[in-house]
Amino acid sequence: xxxxxxxxxxxxxxxxxxxxxxxxxxxxxxxxxxxxxxxxxxxxxxxxxxxxxxxxxxxxxxxxxxxxxxxxxxxxxxxxxxxxxxxxxxxxxxxxxxxxxxxxxxxxxxxxxxxxxxxxxxxxxxxxxxxxxxxxxxxxxxxxxxxxxxxxxxxxxxxxxxxxxxxxxxxxxxxxxxxxxxxxxxxxxxxxxxxxxxxxxxxxxxxxxxxxxxxxxxxxxxxxxxxxxxxxxxxxxxxxxxxxxxxxxxxxxxxxxxxxxxxxxxxxxxxxxxxxxxxxxxxxxxxxxxxxxxxxxxxxxxxxxxxxxxxxxxxxxxxxxxxxxxxxxxxxxxxxxxxxxxxxxxxxxxxxxxxxxxxxxxxxxxxxxxxxxxxxxxxxxxxxxxxxxxxxxxxxxxxxxxxxxxxxxxxxxxxxxxxxxxxxxxxxxxxxxxxxxxxxxxxxxxxxxxxxxxxxxxxxxxxxxxxxxxxxxxxxxxxxxxxxxxxxxxxxxxxxxxxxxxxxxxxxxxx
Amino acid sequence: xxxxxxxxxxxxxxxxxxxxxxxxxxxxxxxxxxxxxxxxxxxxxxxxxxxxxxxxxxxxxxxxxxxxxxxxxxxxxxxxxxxxxxxxxxxxxxxxxxxxxxxxxxxxxxxxxxxxxxxxxxxxxxxxxxxxxxxxxxxxxxxxxxxxxxxxxxxxxxxxxxxxxxxxxxxxxxxxxxxxxxxxxxxxxxxxxxxxxxxxxxxxxxxxxxxxxxxxxxxxxxxxxxxxxxxxxxxxxxxxxxxxxxxxxxxxxxxxxxxxxxxxxxxxxxxxxxxxxxxxxxxxxxxxxxxxxxxxxxxxxxxxxxxxxxxxx
Numbered sequence: 048x049x050x051x052x053x054x055x056x057x058x059x060x061x062x063x064x065x066x067x068x069x070x071x072x073x074x075x076x077x078x079x080x081x082x083x084x085x086x087x088x089x090x091x092x093x094x095x096x097x098x099x100x101x102x103x104x105x106x107x108x109x110x111x112x113x114x115x116x117x118x119x120x121x122x123x124x125x126x127x128x129x130x131x132x133x134x135x136x137x138x139x140x141x142x143x144x145x146x147x148x149x150x151x152x153x154x155x156x157x158x159x160x161x162x163x164x165x166x167x168x169x170x171x172x173x174x175x176x177x178x179x180x181x182x183x184x185x186x187x188x189x190x191x192x193x194x195x196x197x198x199x200x201x202x203x204x205x206x207x208x209x210x211x212x213x214x215x216x217x218x219x220x221x222x223x224x225x226x227x228x229x230x231x232x233x234x235x236x237x238x239x240x241x242x243x244x245x246x247x248x249x250x251x252x253x254x255x256x257x258x259x260x261x262x263x264x265x266x267x268x269x270x271x272x273x274x275x276x277x278x279x280x281x282x283x284x285x286x287x288x289x290x291x292x293x294x295x296x297x298x299x300x301x302x303x304x305x306x307x308x309x310x311x312x313x314x315x316x317x318x319x320x321x322x323x324x325x326x327x328x329x330x331x332x333x334x335x336x337x338x339x340x341x342x343x344x345x346x347x348x349x350x351x352x353x354x355x356x357x358x359x360x361x362x363x364x365x366x367x368x369x370x371x372x373x374x375x376x377x378x379x380x381x382x383x384x385x386x387x388x389x390x391x392x393x394x395x396x397x398x399x400x401x402x403x404x405x406x407x408x409x410x411x412x413x414x415x416x417x418x419x420x421x422x423x424x425x426x427x428x429x430x431x432x433x434x435x436x437x438x439x440x441x442x443x444x445x446x447x448x449x450x451x452x453x454x455x456x457x458x459x460x461x462x463x464x465x466x467x468x469x470x471x472x473x474x475x476x477x478x479x480x481x482x483x484x485x486x487x488x489x490x491x492x493x494x495x496x497x498x499x500x501x502x503x504x505x506x507x508x509x510x511x512x513x514x515x516x517x518x519x520x521x522x523x524x525x526x527x528x529x530x531x532x533x534x535x536x537x538x539x540x541x542x543x544x545x546x547x548x549x550x551x552x553x554x555x556x557x558x
Numbered sequence: 559x560x561x562x563x564x565x566x567x568x569x570x571x572x573x574x575x576x577x578x579x580x581x582x583x584x585x586x587x588x589x590x591x592x593x594x595x596x597x598x599x600x601x602x603x604x605x606x607x608x609x610x611x612x613x614x615x616x617x618x619x620x621x622x623x624x625x626x627x628x629x630x631x632x633x634x635x636x637x638x639x640x641x642x643x644x645x646x647x648x649x650x651x652x653x654x655x656x657x658x659x660x661x662x663x664x665x666x667x668x669x670x671x672x673x674x675x676x677x678x679x680x681x682x683x684x685x686x687x688x689x690x691x692x693x694x695x696x697x698x699x700x701x702x703x704x705x706x707x708x709x710x711x712x713x714x715x716x717x718x719x720x721x722x723x724x725x726x727x728x729x730x731x732x733x734x735x736x737x738x739x740x741x742x743x744x745x746x747x748x749x750x751x752x753x754x755x756x757x758x759x760x761x762x763x764x765x766x767x768x769x770x771x772x773x774x775x776x777x778x779x780x781x782x783x784x785x786x787x788x789x790x791x792x793x794x795x796x797x798x799x800x801x802x803x804x805x806x807x808x809x810x811x812x813x814x815x816x817x818x819x820x821x822x823x824x825x826x827x828x829x830x831x832x833x834x835x836x837x838x839x840x841x842x843x844x845x846x847x848x849x850x851x852x853x854x855x856x857x858x859x860x861x862x863x864x865x866x867x868x869x870x871x
Contacts, residue, residue: 097596098642105598179608184600234642249726251651252643253829254821278819280722281829284706285819288721292714444834447599448591462599473599480599 085260085273086556088538091280091289091298092548095252099237099245100228101171101221102178106463107320107547110218114551115258115275116158117239119220120149120168121212125553127375127544129212132266133163133222133240137212140201144500147202147211148195155265157224158237158244165194170225172202175218178229184472185214209502210468242270242551254279271555290532297533297540299548302362305530314535316549317364317528318542321461322371324523325411325425329456330486335409338456342401344519347457348387349394350432351425357525360421364528370516371474371523373464375544378471378508383516394432406433412441412455421459453483464526465545467508468498475515490514559862566858570851574844578630581843582623585836589615592834596639613639626840635844636837638830645841648826653845655725656815656822658734660807662742667749668800674750675757675796679765680784689754696751701810705744705817712740722819741814748810749803753796760795764788794861801857805850 094108104113122132134149155163169192176186188208195201204211214220227238236247243258250256258275278295280286287304289295291311300308309315327347332339353367369386372378398404409429413422426436441449450458462481464470472478475495477485491514497507515521529547533540541553593609594601601609610616614625629636635645678689713721723737764770765788773783812824823842830838 095641097640179597179605179612181596181598182600183597183605184602187602249728251727251821252641252648253652253826254723255726278722279821280819281825282816282819284702284817285722288709288714288817289819292717292721294720294722442834443832444595445588445591448594451594451599478602480601 086271086537087274087276088272088297088554088556089276089278089295090554091286091295092277093281093286093299095256095277095279097181098234100178100180100233101218101223101237101239102175102183102228103180103234104218104221105181106217110546111548111551112256112277113218113221113237113239114241115243115256115277116237116241116245117221117223118155118241119216120151120222121216121220122552123213123216123543123550125541125543125550129216132216132220133168134215137215144207144209145204147204149200149202149215151198151200152265153198155240156263157222157226157240158261159224159226161224161226163222163240164197165200166197167222167225168192168200169194170228171222172219174223174228180218182214182218185210185217185219207499208468209499210466210472213466213469240265242266243272243275269552271552275551290534293534296537297531297554300530300532302364302530305362305364308532313532314540316531316533316540316542318531318544319365319373319526320464320529320545320547322368322373322464322523322526323360323421323459323461324371324521324525325457325459326450326481326521327457327519328450328453328481328486329484330518330520331484333456333484334453335456337401337403337407338409340401341518342397343403343407344522345387346394346397346401346432347429347434348519348522349390349397350429350434351387351522351524352389352428353524354389356421356424356428357527359424361525361527364530365525366528367525368523370512371462371464371521372467372470372508372512373526373545376464376467376470376508377503377505378467378512380509380512380516383512386516387519387522391432398433403433406435408435408437409457410437410439410455412446412449412458413438414443414446414459415440417443418459425459447480451480451483461527463545466502467511468502471495471498471508471511475511475520486520488514559859562862563855563859566855570855573851574847577847578840578844579623582626582840583619585834585839586615586619586622589834589836592639592836595834630840630844635841638835638838640833640835640838645837648838649823649841649845652822652826655723655738655820656808656811656824659738659741659745659811659814659820659822660804662738663745663749663807664800664804666742666746667753667803668796670746670750671753671757671799672796674754676761676784676789678754678758679761686758689758693751693755696747697755699748701744701748702813702817704747705741705814708740708744709817723821725820737818737820741811741818741820744814745807745810749807753799753803756799757792757796760792760799761788763795764792767791790864793864797857797860797864801853804853808846808849 096109096112097103101113101117104110118133120132120134121137122130124130133155134151136150137148140146140148151165151168157163172186172189172192176189188204188206189202190205191203193201222240223233224238227233236245242261242264244261246257246259256277260270260273264270280289280298283301283304286298287300287307290298290313291307327338327344329335329338337343348369357363357365357367368384370383413419422438426438429436449455474481476482477487491511494507494510497504498511531542531548537557539555539557540549543550543553592615593606597605597609614622633646637644638648674689678686709721712718719736719740724733725737770783770788773787811822812828815822815824827842830842
C-alpha cells in the first residue's frame with residue numbers, strides 16, 4: 048500500500064499537470080525555441096550583475112551579461128587579440144606610454160537615443176573612476192580624460208598602465224548613455240549601445256534576464272540572435288538538469304556533472320582561467336619565521352603531489368603547474384609547469400637544511416564551506432614531510448578580507464590568471480591584495496618596473512615569473528579547467544581566453 | 559479568547575524585537591570584511607574605506623541599530639548591498655512562490671498524513687507496520703535526494719515537468735503548476751513521513767482512553783466515534799505537528815529551491831547569508847519571525863476553538 052501511495056502521488060500530479068498544459072496556450076514547452084526575429088539563445092548563468100550601471104561591471108561571469116547591452120571601446124577577440132568596436136583606432140601617442148588616444152565611430156547611438164561621441168566616453172570614464180565599482184582599479188592609472196573633438200578622446204595617465212588596452216575591452220570600456228549614468232534607472236535597466244536591449248517586464252533579479260535584438264544596431268555581425276535569455280542557475284545541479292533537458296543551450300558545469308552532460312550528447316569546452324594552490328605570503332617570516340626561508344617554501348612545493356590533487360579535487364580536468372601565470376599571458380614559461388615535482392625526500396632535505404628537521408607548524412585558513420576537502424588533502428601531504436597545518440575555519444565572506452589584512456602567513460585559493468601586468472599587480476605588487484606582507488626584492492621590483500613601462504616586454508614578464516617560481520612565492524597545484532557545455536545541434540560556441548565564460552559574441556546559432 | 563489572542567500578539571512583538579536586535583548586533587559586529595567582499599580583490603584601501611562609509615559601516619553599532627529601526631518602522635529595510643534591489647521588493651517578489659509551495663505542501667501533508675495516521679491507528683497490524691516503515695524511510699531520505707530523483711525521472715527521462723522553474727512575471731497558472739509540482743512532491747514526501755507517525759500516535763492515545771470505551775458500550779458506531787469524537791480530540795496534537803512542519807518547510811525549501819532554480823525566499827536567504835548581505839539578511843529574518851508568529855497564533859486560535867481548556871489557560 049505504501050509503495051502504491053507513493054507512486055500514485057507523482058502520477059496523479061503528472062496527470063493534473065498534463066491536463067493543465069493541455070488547456071494552456073502552450074507557452075511553457077521545455078527547451079524554448081526561436082523567435083520571429085531570429086534564433087533564441089538561452090544560457091544558464093552562474094552569477095548576475097549587482098547593478099546594470101557599467102561602472103559596476105565585473106569580470107568573467109559578471110561581464111558577459113553586460114556585453115548583451117553594452118559595447119566596449121575595444122573588442123577582445125576569443126584568442127585575446129584586440130579589434131575595433133566603438134573605437135576604430137587607438138594607441139599611445141607618446142614614447143613614455145602616458146598618453147592614449149582613441150578614434151571613435153560616428154554612427155552609433157545609445158538605446159535611449161543619445162548620440163555616442165567623445166563627450167560620452169569622457170563621461171563614462173570619469174563616472175567609472177568615481178563610482179567605486181568592483182573594477183574601479185582598472186581606472187586607477189587614469190589622470191584625466193578629454194575630448195579632442197567629437198570623435199577623438201585622449202586619456203592622460205598619471206602612471207603607466209600596460210593593461211589599459213585590456214581594460215578598455217573589459218568593464219572600463221563599457222559605454223553607457225551619459226544621460227543615464229549614475230541614475231537609479233540604470234541600476235535596473237541597462238542603457239548602452241550594444242546589440243540587445245533588456246525586456247524589463249520579463250527580467251527578474253535572482254531569476255532571469257531577457258534581451259531582444261536592438262533595431263538598427265551598428266554592427267549586425269555581432270548581433271547573432273533575435274532574443275537572449277540568461278537564466279540564473281547558481282546551483283550546479285540545476286544547471287546540469289537544465290542543459291540535459293534542453294531548458295538552456297549552454298552553461299558552466301563542474302567535474303561532478305561532466306559524466307551526465309556527456310551522456311546526454313552535449314559538447315564540452317575545457318579551458319583554464321585560474322590557478323589553484325597555496326599563497327606563501329609571509330616571505331619575510333613576520334608571522335611565521337619558517338616561511339621566511341626560501342628552502343621551507345620550496346619544500347612545501349616539493350611536498351605536494353599535484354597529479355593526485357588534480358585527480359581528487361579537479362576530477363582530472365586541468366593541468367598541473369608550478370607557476371602562477373597562465374599559458375595565455377606573456378609571462379608564461381612552459382618549463383616552469385614542472386619546476387617542482389613531487390619529491391618527499393627532497394622536501395625533507397630542504398626542511399632539514401633550513402633547520403626544521405623536527406618539523407614546523409603553519410596556520411592556514413579553511414574557507415568554509417568550500418575548502419574543507421582540499422585543506423584536508425594539503426594538511427595530509429604536508430604532514431608527510433613534517434609540516435603541521437593548523438586549520439582555522441573562516442567564512443567565505445571574510446576570506447579575502449583576512450588574507451588582505453595579513454592575518455595568515457599562507458592560504459589556499461583559486462585566482463584568476465589574467466594578462467601579465469594584471470596578474471602581477473594582484474599577486475606581486477606591494478599594493479596587491481595577495482601580497483599583504485609587501486614582499487619585494489630589488490631584482491623583482493626592477494622587472495616589475497620594466498613590465499609596467501612596457502607591457503609588451505616579454506623578457507621582463509618571464510623574468511618575473513621565473514623569479515617568483517624559483518623563490519617559491521606560491522605553491523600552485525594546477526590550472527583547473529572551466530567545463531563549459533553546449534548543445535552543438537543548436538549553437539556554436541568559442542571559448543574566450545582568460546575569461547570564465549565565453550563572451551556573448553562567441554555564440555552563434557547553427558545555420 | 560480575545561485576551562489570549564492579544565497576549566499572543568504581545569509576546570510575538572517582544573520576540574520579533576528581540577530577535578531583530580540580536581541578529582543585527584551579531585551580524586554587524588562581524589562586518590569588517592563586507593566592503594572587500596563587495597568590491598573584490600582589486601579594490602584599494604581608499605575604495606574600501608569609501609564603500610564602508612557609503613554603507614554606514616563606519617558608524618557606531620548602536621547608531622546603526624537605531625537607524626535601521628527608524629527605517630524599518632517606516633517599512634524601509636534598505637537595499638541589498640550586492641544586487642542594489644530594495645529589500646522589501648526582493649522579499650515581495652520571492653515570497654509568493656515560497657508561500658504557494660509551502661501552503662500547497664502543508665495542505666497535502668495534512669491530508670495524506672491524517673489519512674495514513676488514522677488508518678495505521680485504527681487498522682493496526684500490517685497497515686500500521688507499513689505506515690511506520692514508510693515513515694522511517696521517508697524521514698531518512700534527504701530532501702535533495704528526493705528532489706534530484708524526481709527531476710531525473712519526471713523532468714529528464716519522461717519530460718513531463720521542467721527541471722527548473724519557469725515562473726516568470728508573466729507566467730500563467732499552467733507554468734506555476736508545472737514548475738511547482740515536483741518541488742511540492744519532494745517537500746510532501748519528507749513532511750508526510752514524520753507527520754503521519756505523530757498523528758498515528760495521537761490517535762492511538764485517544765483510542766485507548768476510557769471515553770472511547772464508554773462510547774462503544776453505548777452502541778455508537780465506530781465511524782461516529784472516530785470522526786465526531788476521536789478526530790476532534792486528536793486534532794490539537796495534529797495541529798501542533800503541522801505547525802512545526804510548516805516552520806520546518808520554510809527551512810526545507812532552501813535546498814528544493816536551489817535544485818529547481820526557484821527564485822524564492824529559501825534561495826534568497828542562503829545567498830544573502832553566504833555573501834553577508836546584511837540588509838537582506840535582516841529583512842529575511844524579520845519576515846521569517848513574522849511568519850512563525852502568525853502561524854503559531856493561528857494554531858493557538860484553532861486549538862482554542864477546538865479545546866476550551868486552552869482558552870482558559
